[in-house]
Amino acid sequence: MSDTALPLATKLKDAVPAAPLMPLSVRDLTLRFGETTVLDGLNFDLGSAGCTMIMGPNGSGKSLLLKLLHGLMAPTSGHIDWGGQDPQAVTKRQALVFQKPVLLRRSVAANIDFVLKTRGKDRGRRDALLDHVGLAHKADQPARLLSGGEAQRLALARALATDPEVLFLDEPTASLDPASVLAIETIVRDARNRGMRICFVTHDMGQARRMADDVLFLHGGRIAEHTAARDFFCEPQSASAQNYMDGRLVV
Amino acid sequence: MQSIGEAFGLALQLVASGDGDLLEIVLLSLRVSLTATAVACLIGLPIGALVAIGRFSGRGAVLIVMNALMGLPPVVVGLVVYLHLSRSGPLGFLGLLYTPTAMIIAQTILIAPIVAALSRQVLEDLHAEYAEQFRSLCLTRLQTVQALIWDARYSLLTVGLAGFGRAVAEVGAVIIVGGNIDHLTRVMTTAIALETSKGDLALALALGLILLVIALGVNAAVQSVRMTAARHAHV
Ligand SMILES: Nc1ncnc2c1ncn2[C@@H]1O[C@H](COP(=O)(O)OP(=O)(O)O)[C@@H](O)[C@H]1O
Ligand SMILES: [Mg+2]
Numbered sequence: 001m002s003d004t005a006l007p008l009a010t011k012l013k014d015a016v017p018a019a020p021l022m023p024l025s026v027r028d029l030t031l032r033f034g035e036t037t038v039l040d041g042l043n044f045d046l047g048s049a050g051c052t053m054i055m056g057p058n059g060s061g062k063s064l065l066l067k068l069l070h071g072l073m074a075p076t077s078g079h080i081d082w083g084g085q086d087p088q089a090v091t092k093r094q095a096l097v098f099q100k101p102v103l104l105r106r107s108v109a110a111n112i113d114f115v116l117k118t119r120g121k122d123r124g125r126r127d128a129l130l131d132h133v134g135l136a137h138k139a140d141q142p143a144r145l146l147s148g149g150e151a152q153r154l155a156l157a158r159a160l161a162t163d164p165e166v167l168f169l170d171e172p173t174a175s176l177d178p179a180s181v182l183a184i185e186t187i188v189r190d191a192r193n194r195g196m197r198i199c200f201v202t203h204d205m206g207q208a209r210r211m212a213d214d215v216l217f218l219h220g221g222r223i224a225e226h227t228a229a230r231d232f233f234c235e236p237q238s239a240s241a242q243n244y245m246d247g248r249l250v251v
Numbered sequence: 252m253q254s255i256g257e258a259f260g261l262a263l264q265l266v267a268s269g270d271g272d273l274l275e276i277v278l279l280s281l282r283v284s285l286t287a288t289a290v291a292c293l294i295g296l297p298i299g300a301l302v303a304i305g306r307f308s309g310r311g312a313v314l315i316v317m318n319a320l321m322g323l324p325p326v327v328v329g330l331v332v333y334l335h336l337s338r339s340g341p342l343g344f345l346g347l348l349y350t351p352t353a354m355i356i357a358q359t360i361l362i363a364p365i366v367a368a369l370s371r372q373v374l375e376d377l378h379a380e381y382a383e384q385f386r387s388l389c390l391t392r393l394q395t396v397q398a399l400i401w402d403a404r405y406s407l408l409t410v411g412l413a414g415f416g417r418a419v420a421e422v423g424a425v426i427i428v429g430g431n432i433d434h435l436t437r438v439m440t441t442a443i444a445l446e447t448s449k450g451d452l453a454l455a456l457a458l459g460l461i462l463l464v465i466a467l468g469v470n471a472a473v474q475s476v477r478m479t480a481a482r483h484a485h486v
Contacts (some may be wrong), residue, residue, distance in 0.1 A: 074384055092389040102384040105402045105485040118394050142484035162388065 018217040021082040021093055021165050022048035022197055024069070029078035031064055035189055038064055041078070050213030051188070052200035054230075055246060060218040062201045063099070066168045069199065070096050071153040082166075095164035100169045101155035103143040108135055108154055111143045115161045125161065133157040133187055149180025156187055173207065185211060205245060217241045252273075259455030266377070273454065277461055280438040283351055283425070284418040287358035291418075292411050294359070295366030300396050303374035317371065317373050320364030325357075329427030332357045351432040357424035362414040363373060369410040392461065405480035409473045416469040420462065 028153040029042040039061045046052055054062050059229045060128065067073045069080060071091040082090045104111050112126045130136045133153040138146065143154060152172050155186060169188065181204075192198050200209055208215060212229035217238065224238040265273050266372050302313055336348040337358075347353045377399050385395050400407065422440035429436035431445050439458045447455040 070387060072383060091387065096387045098384065102381060104398065105483075114398065115388060118388065118390055118398075144484035187428075 007132055011102055018093070019083060019085065020048065021085055021090065021166050022046065023077075023083060025081045026069075027079045027081070029065075029068065029080065030067065030076050031073075032076045038221055039068070039075075044216060044223055044226050046197070046199070046214075049192075049195065049197065051192045051200055051211050052214050052216055053208040053212040054199060054201045054216045054218065055203070055208060055241075055244070056218035056224070061221050062218055063170050065218065066096060066170050066199065066201060068130060070094055072096070092162075093164060094166040094168065095159035095241055096168040097155050097159050097170065097172050099154070103146070103151060103154060105143070105144060108143050108146065109139040111154060111158055113247050113250045114159055115158050116235070119162050121161060121163070129157045132160070134183060149176045149183070152176065152180070153182060153187070156184060160187075160191065164196065166199065167191060169200045170196070171201050171203065173202070173204065181207065215241075217244070219244075255452075258452035262456035265453060265457040266460060270457075273457055273461075275434065276437050276439055276442050276458065280349065280419060280440070281355045282437060284358060287355045287362060287418050288411060288415040289413055290355070290359045290361040291366045295363040295414075296370050296400070296407070298363075299367040299370030300374050300400065304378050304392070304395060304399070307328055314371075317364060317368045320380060321368045322384075323361055323364065325361055325421045325423030326427065328357055328361045329422075329424035332360065332424065332428050348428060349432055351429070351436060351437055353428040354425040354436060357428045358421065359420040361421060361424055362418050366410055366414045367418060368405055369413065370403075373403050373406045377403050379477050386412045402485070405476050405485050408476050412469050412473050412476070416466065419465060419469075 026042055026044050028088040029039055030037065030041040038139070042065070054065065056062055057198065058131075064073070068075050071087060080087070085093075104114060107112070109126060109130065112129055113123065115121070115124060117122050127136065127139075130139055133156055135146075135150060135153055135157065138150065143151070146154060154167075156172070167188070173184050176184070188198060188200065198211075200211060202211075209229075212232070214226065214228050215232040216226045217224045217236070217240070219230075219238075219240040224240045225236065227237060231237075232241070236245060266345050298317075302310065302317065332346065332353065335342045336345065337343055338348070338354055349358070378395075380400065381395075381402075385398070390398070420440065422444050425436075425438055426441045426444060429438065431437050431440060431441035439462050443455045443462070446452075447459075
């Protein structure tokens with residue numbers, strides 16, 4: 001084999017756009033822990049673009065749904081189909097920002113370097129990524145000393161560093177001040193506008209209103225409703241969503 | 252036989268004058284125990300890492316064995332190594348008995364399980380925290396282990412220090428396989444054990460003082476590693 005053969009082949013492979021992950025189709029998705037059924041036969045489809053806000057009371061299975069969709073766990077039964085792609089290959093084309101970010105015990109910059117390196121991305125993008133989330137001035141600080149909002153922005157930058165086609169966010173702004181919430185929403189909206197598919201779990205009605213293209217409302221392990229944003233906020237179809245919005249939903 | 256006061260005075264003199272014999276004993280002790288610690292880390296750390304992130308059948312049994320081996324009595328280790336290295340033993344042809352190498356082997360066997368068990372604990376705790384994030388990032392096993400070891404480096408350093416502390420203070424194993432031969436295998440602990448009974452209290456006391464200082468130094472090092480880690484928010 002000549003010296004140039006291999007790199008050229010790899011380049012060509014990278015240049016060919018992979019078949020898209022979207023649309024997503026979920027059929028009879030069920031998750032049980034022993035006797036308890038946490039997710040009970042979910043059926044829904046997500047179109048190729050936009051931001052889906054996943055809502056529902058505590059314990060309704062939102063976090064577990066994200067982990068199932070991201071391939072971090074296997075369902076008890078049912079099917080998750082990402083554009084017909086091999087389930088094994090799906091996780092790597094997505095990223096998940098956890099509610100409590102798990103940051104490496106390294107500097108802010110090293111947290112990004114780690115992902116760029118292990119995922120074989122261009123190391124030169126680090127400064128641009130940090131700049132994008134407003135952390136350039138903290139690059140050399142230990143990541144573990146960041147404030148909640150900064151830590152979450154770093155987690156977001158790390159997720160973006162993997163160039164995901166789908167970005168999952170699990171209550172990323174749950175305990176942040178309004179400025180940090182706004183900063184994160186701006187970055188996510190920007191990613192959405194560049195074509196990244198967003199699945200965003202939130203409890204914050206205002207946030208859902210600001211971000212949503214459609215709303216998936218979970219209640220008691222089932223989908224209470226899945227509607228376009230403008231319909232959902234005008235007049236939710238389901239009683240549970242209506243009660244939730246009025247603060248009257250009893251779990 | 253000297254009085255305690257006399258012996259203590261002589262001991263301080265020995266230390267202060269940098270007595271040749273004393274220095275030789277101390278240096279051999281350090282060489283043996285540092286080498287044993289290094290080898291024990293090379294063996295124990297990978298095993299600890301493997302058990303920490305591995306999910307294999309029989310893992311529970313491995314854990315029990317690892318933890319039990321942590322408490323190996325030094326004399327038993329010495330005896331077993333002796334049986335292997337003695338002229339009639341399976342490794343007798345190597346001619347290693349009563350050499351510093353034999354002492355390094357014995358101490359390595361003694362502390363490798365300690366390094367393995369403690370680093371397993373450290374890495375497993377960190378892995379519990381990182382595992383889900385790492386799976387989301389689709390890291391390979393090797394990348395996972397490398398990242399865990401690097402992020403746990405301060406804790407792992409204290410594990411190494413704990414191993415060294417145990418090795419340098421141990422007498423049972425090295426006395427059996429080393430034999431406390433003057434200018435050849437005499438280390439601090441064996442010298443203290445045997446010179447005391449021969450009545451050379453000054454040398455024993457001087458070595459005892461140095462051993463104490465080393466023990467304090469190891470503890471100070473552990474403390475400073477912890478503080479450095481805290482300063483860099485590695486807690
Ligand atoms: N490993 C587990 N074993 C048993 N039950 C679990 C486990 N993980 C989560 N659950 C339960 O599943 C339900 C849904 O959890 P989760 O998806 O975290 O809810 P949320 O919508 O608040 O994110 C909760 O009642 C939770 O207690
Ligand atoms: Mg949750």
